[in-house]
Amino acid sequence: MADGSARTSYPRPTVRPSPFSPASFQAPSRTLVVDETLRDGLQSASAENPPIADKRALLHAMAAIGVDVVSIGLPAASPAAVDDAAALLREIVDRKLPLIPTAAARTMPSDVSAIAEVSQRGGAPVEVYAFIGSSPIRHYTEGWSDSFLVDHIVATGEAARREGLPFCLVTEDTTRAPPTTLGKMWSAALDVGATRLCLCDTVGHADPRGVFALVAYARDFLVARGASHVELDWHGHDDRGLALGNALAAAITGVQRVHGTALGIGERSGNVALEPLLYNLAEIGRRSPVALPALRHFSDTAARALGRKVGAFAPLVGDRSRELDRARATPAVLGGEVRAAPAVAVAVDDGVEERLPLTLRLNGERVHADVPASRTLLELLRYDLDHIGTRQGCDKGDCGACTVLVDGEPVLSCLTLAAQCDGREVDTVEGLRGPPELDPLLDAFDRCGAGQCGFCTPGMLMTAQALLAQQPRPTRDTIRMAISGNLCRCTGYGPIVSAIDLAAKIRAGEEPRGVGLPGAHVPPPLPPAKDRAR
Ligand code: FES
Ligand code: FES
Missing domain, CATH: 3.20.20.70 (Aldolase class I)
Incomplete structure (x- = not known):
């Protein structure tokens, strides 16, 4: 040691057998x-x-x-x-x-x-x-x-x-x-x-x-x-x-x-x-x-x-730990307060699940549906309303692929009951498309190569959409934190962070739109499910 004192070794006293020898030692059960x-x-x-x-x-x-x-x-x-x-x-x-x-x-x-x-x-x-x-x-x-x-x-x-x-x-x-x-x-x-x-x-x-x-x-x-x-x-x-x-x-x-x-x-x-x-x-x-x-x-x-x-x-x-926990554990991946959803009464009578009528605005359009009380928002979107842009990944709140916006807040649609969205605004990735102009987020994801297999992309886009609505010019750190509840298996997060950063700049008029770049055209919408071969 710097002060010159020697390291000390502790000889065992002569009493044996020691109750603290490995064979007989019992540590207290609670510290x-x-x-x-x-x-x-x-x-x-x-x-x-x-x-x-x-x-x-x-x-x-x-x-x-x-x-x-x-x-x-x-x-x-x-x-x-x-x-x-x-x-x-x-x-x-x-x-x-x-x-x-x-x-x-x-x-x-x-x-x-x-x-x-x-x-x-x-x-x-x-x-x-x-x-x-x-x-x-x-x-x-x-x-x-x-x-x-x-x-x-x-x-x-x-x-x-x-x-x-x-x-x-x-x-x-x-x-x-x-x-x-x-x-x-x-x-x-x-x-x-x-x-x-x-x-x-x-x-x-x-x-x-x-x-x-x-x-x-x-x-x-x-x-x-x-x-x-x-x-x-x-x-x-x-x-x-x-x-x-x-x-x-x-x-x-x-x-x-x-x-x-x-x-x-x-x-x-x-x-x-x-x-x-x-x-x-x-x-x-x-x-x-x-x-x-x-x-x-x-x-x-x-x-x-x-x-x-x-x-x-x-x-x-620390703040990092708190934000990551919030992102992992709650539907709101931006760290804002999760809005209280109206309670949904369990509607089961004699073992038969009742259907609940609901009305919501989906990407700005009024939609009526009749759903079982246990129907998730993800199931409603994908299987009843044919909005298949929203991905079904883990189906248990881990991956963020199913992220959509409810009243502007990102939620995991696999963990949200459809009936909770009665009377609310729901926005999905389909709402990001043009015309007439490509949404800056789609533009930027394209230019930055931010999607590979694309499985995570709709969830990433909706998380980014909510982030930019709340913070038009986020730092890269803020972007990283915002998407920390969205998992990507292929691209890696660097291009995704860059794309969201670029989208913010495009929206602020600091960067031109990517007109003419590969992928900048809007693909035609898929035909309705009833017209597609199953
Ligand atoms: S499908 Fe919802 S979080 Fe993975
Ligand atoms: S691009 Fe494939 S999972 Fe993200």
Whole structure:
């Protein structure tokens, strides 16, 4: 390491067989998550200390995403910090939020007193997370001896015991500490009744192999001390970009709690970001899945409170992720709100599906139809009204080939009931044709070679049509986002993006129309279905 401290390897204590050997180790079935946003997150140089109302709002957002444990601050930092921590505890108690409150303390009895005051004012016990450096570089710099460390741990643990507060020893920089030093510090904590030990990768030093070794070493240590009831926490930073992987490794190896902050806000490169942590703990079966809207609300609330932005590319919660989800999951592929369709009563009587009369405007023309309640708009268009330009691809909302416009909004017609379109305007690719002039979209697709087999093309065209109606001069990025719900198997998306860009320019009068270019003539319409051989 740059500061000269050596990498540490952790010898196994002599107690065998280890309950954490691969054959017998059973990790806890559920990993709890600790939100450190209002403590470690606020140590980021670019984070603002929010007003108490914002902190309260953040508590509720944490509860909504299933955070289990929250740090309500470092009360000994100032009288204002005591007031804030007490107010947050009061909120947890009064609003019955399912959050276990903890607070940070230096390893000093006076810091425990500040937490005790918070506990009394807030009306609930607060777990004391008392931290002290454990790395040789820190000890050298501060001039700390082993006995200094042990004395402070014992005095602080005893203070917590007197106050009746659970005590956790947080060994800062655990990943760079020698096992002998850790052994002395942990033993002192156990002697004064610590209920948990927090292992820290304070400078983002570790990789997952080291995490496995350290956690296994700590578990073996506890078993050897007859203290297997004592639980472990993992607290990591992201200096090497490994914070999330390390936290998952710790969970797999058997820590009961892992720490993180909203958006990973914290010192230097930050902490483990809670959003992907929660998501991925669910993916590996350690927690229930969390709903993305709640996760995004949490990120937004935290960003607002701490004066930060949610990065456009932040996993799960950034704008890119939100837009892609919207495009995939909803009929409106442009990211606008999906208009509420009128509810369609299920019309089944004695097992016979009733037919429903409907009237709509199709490409500007009034159309009447009588359809079974289960008829999709796609079926109505293709099989009843002979508008076969609209493609039937996956028939389950994946491909976008069936995109048409309903009241100007792009919808997947395979997922839209025909009866929902009663009284509405429906536009299909057939409506794009001339005469007298070729539509700029058809012109541009032709000039750019934006279609090959053409299967995706009608859906692409209708998506583009809606985009250009809403944004006459979109950027290429906006175009990419708009068509992200439309799949193309052949051409690739580059020419399609170029074509939509060109169509926008043609419509704006910045580019000439492609008169005379190959394919610029309008093919005659197909004869009606009844006249075609089947
Ligand atoms: S056919 Fe509708 S999305 Fe594929
Ligand atoms: S051109 Fe063939 S699927 Fe797009």
